[in-house]
Amino acid sequence: MPRNRFAGHSHGLLGHDHKPPLDILAEARQQLARYPAIKLVSARADSVSGAIDDFSVLTGDGESLGARRVILSYGVADQMPDVPGFAESWGTSVVPCPYCDGFEVAGQHWGLVWSGPQSHNQARLFQHWTDKLTVFADGHDIPPDIQADLASRNIPFVDGRIVEIAHRKGHITAVNLDTRRNIAVDVLFAHPRSKPSASLHESLGLATVDTPTGIVLKVDERRQTGMPGIYAAGDLATPFLPSVTQASSQGAMAGIFAQQSMVV
Template identity: 40%
Template sequence: MQDVIVIGGSYAGMAAALQLARARRKVLVIDAGQRRNRFASHSHGFLGQDGAEPNRIWAEARRQLEAYPTVDWVEGTASGITGRRDDFRVTLDNGEALSGRRILLATGVADQLPDIPGISERWGQTVFHCPYCHGYELDQGRIGVIATGPMSLHQAQLLPEWGEVTFLMNDALTLDPDQRDDLRRRGVTIEETPIAKITGTAEVKLQDGRTLSFAGLFTATRTEPSGPLAEATGCTLVETPMGSQILTGDTKETSIPGIFACGDVARAPHSVSLAVGDGAWAGAQLHRSLVWPEG
């Protein structure tokens, strides 16, 4: 019987597990190996690791975590959760069943990219979602913002801090006169012609035959929890401007007693730094729930 089973071995899950390990609690981490930033060559904006390769950050974090004798690590995918607080069972896709007093969902999210040929191949390389993570490296070059919905306006308003911006509407939303005036005051070019495909490094071919070249592209993806586990278990989901996420309270506990959630799957906006902070808080709150179970 584990004190806590952490489902998700990325930044938030490991940050939570570290707090519990340092309280000498028995922790099992289940990792499916699908980190959200696995497509990026470098991670930026994470204090002490700025510019490091995501794989190196993750591998070193795992090495440090597994140095604690109360931590176990399982590579696999959790397919089901049954039971109740103090007596949960997690089933893996290979049929193995594991027992724990508490569950932490740190499964991360999946990004839904716009349906544009060529965009998925460049995701994390020259197509991004977070300017704080990737804007500086574009060296104030030309930036294209591909509209997907209302959040795209926010991106187009913010990104002139990092370069000359073209807002590629792509028939995704309609701007009112005040919004258009605001963008023009910020120096943003509004391009109405739909996108045909993305080629080269970050070249956008429009349906009228023109090609626009950029240093990088940004788009506001819609996110959903990675896999159906949270919803199938009965955890309440909530809609945010960025997509759906698991509903949690201040202690990171979900709508099901004894099941907690942290990281991108349980908060917005998203970054490695924010995921680590959220995971550390969740780990402390999980420990408190074990110390004061009546609370």
């Protein structure tokens, strides 16, 4: 269940642009078949125990797999707010990332749901894609100096909590507010909090880092967690601008450093 499974197309991965995310994964799985040392186990990892050079991974199917090193890459899950229409539109017209989907909707009327101080920078960045942007405070108090900056950029901000995303088959038509205002937009950028998709790191006692949208695992420059022999890659350990390219790059680096650490 990859994080971007709700999106029709994935963007920004060299050689795979504008492909459905699950097609990219299926292709990658087929390519692994060429490598006899790789055993692909389609099961949930339920626990990791042991220590460096002698780990055991227990799967949901009851299988126990031995490993000298382990790379955790189980990603994060976005926590949908309890707003009708939000989850139904997620990945279609309610999206998190302008670098993924900005080109597709450039010049259209964008909305941005305020999620904290980082939203100010996002509002400024979004002006590179469109000059029609509305910021939704969604119950946050936006400081007066930031309100003044938005006003100087001709970015309207709207008070009130979002109570519904009106949509047609996931395509947003309007943001409905508890102030009874309904604001029409073509796309809504939002950053719900996320949490790791599994809790193996908790039972291992691994250190984490707080980010504005959730926690991620702490790793060193070799992508090793606080526990020798356990590495982490992908959104699970990406505090800033997660993407498929970053996840692939970190997976490659974690694999290289894990292998190098076994050379005597």
